[in-house]
Amino acid sequence: MAIQQDVEQGKQEAREPLLDEDKTSVDGDEEGDERKISQKSRRENVWMVYLSTIVAVCGSYEFGCCAGYSSPTQSAITEDLDLSLSEYSVFGSILTFGAMIGAITSGPIADFIGRKGAMRVATGFCVVGWLAIYFAEGALALDIGRLATGYGMGVFSYVVPVFIAEIAPKDLRGALTTLNQLMICTGVSVSFIIGTVLTWRVLALIGLVPCAILLFGLFLIPESPRWLAKTGKEKEFETALQKLRGEDADISHEAAEIKDYIETLERLPKAKMLDIFQRRYVRSVIIGVGLMVCQQFGGINGICFYVSEIFEIAGFSSSVGTITYACLQVVVTALGATLIDKAGRKPLLLVSATGLVIGCLLTGLAFYFKVYDLATNAVPALAVTGVLLYIGSFSAGMGAVPWVVMSEIFPINIKGVAGSLATLVNWFGAWLISYTFNYLMSWSSYGTFILYAAINALAFLFIITVVPETKGRTLEQIQAAINN
Known part of the structure; x- marks a missing residue:
């Protein structure tokens, strides 16, 4: 019965413009009408x-x-x-x-x-x-x-x-x-x-x-039309939507959809924090929170906040390393955004986790050589290769994909509460890693990166065994499969 309720909620989500792009045949006819608008008019709107x-x-x-x-x-x-x-x-x-x-x-x-x-x-x-x-x-x-x-x-x-x-x-x-x-x-x-x-x-x-x-x-x-509709500001809602769609645009259909959506939200029971630990939701919560743990506890904020120090300790130019790091991050993030709907969520996460492990091991090896005065000429090259591989791998998958998966796996009635929990775990992990990074480096520079490599290896196992592929599936299919 619980799964059937979730499926029904998922179907409702599929009909609502905010929650899913999948459309019924009726919506397909409506989209056909919308395509009659000229491209010039569309650009103006x-x-x-x-x-x-x-x-x-x-x-x-x-x-x-x-x-x-x-x-x-x-x-x-x-x-x-x-x-x-x-x-x-x-x-x-x-x-x-x-x-x-x-x-x-x-x-x-x-x-x-x-x-x-x-x-x-x-x-x-x-x-x-x-x-x-x-x-x-x-x-x-x-x-x-x-x-x-x-x-x-x-x-x-x-x-x-x-x-x-x-x-x-x-x-x-x-x-x-x-x-x-x-x-x-x-x-x-x-x-x-x-x-x-x-x-x-x-x-x-x-x-x-x-x-x-x-x-x-x-x-x-303008303000968000949906927020204006939710707060009962009818006139401001229509004004804002008209401004966003253009003076000559017919907003009647979209306005009606938004109002129906708001009414649907109002009818749903407001979930409390303890409700998300019910048996039917527990797998969704484990996946959402688990991905945030994987994202943060693999060391990203320690490395991001102190990357200049890492390069300096390794004997590499901090300015050159930091600039290269910065440019790579933007390029790979943009590339990952174009691949997420083609390659899939899970493959990107697995490739990303693999790169994080290798990057940490290379950086750890560089610091090991430095501490024990072995192959000192290779230390800067190993360190910069490891750090750049790490950030490139993180930007390709582990940076953005957990947020995408989280938005897909929670049923509509617990999305707010469950999303808040996952977000809180994410920021707590970010704080803990950034606070402890300097202390860990003082304890053992190479040991720090070996520890992060081990955590990222565990993240790989978590992804391959627990996280489902959500590409090309409707919300009701995803939620029915997870909460079955």
């Missing part, structure tokens, strides 16, 4: 969607700036402010602690004051945080600033993809949503690159640029 997406992903870029700040600035900040290893570890890792708080509160904020309102709140925290870092004369001001930017980052991680998904037409939603992850990687990479030539205080000021663009841009774009 979606320009506001493109503008709104560009404005929103400034938040994603800001996310990347926050995440990428600590790596190129570690040596300079430590020297200028005379910070201990412990103090800088707190500064580097407290970002993710703030992001955990931001992720937990982002849903209620976005529901209460709207998607644009949530982005303004996140931007405000980032502005305060960057200014605190810029004017910092000691560890306390640095930590307060880093915590504030982390909070803003956590809110952005939720609200930006939600906003884009809610404003985009169904045939553009997938492509536009992938810009979120791409802009995060771009923000990280640009911070890595310009951080090699700018002082840490100037780099903090640079972090204000996307904030300024976002604050200005939010005055030019």
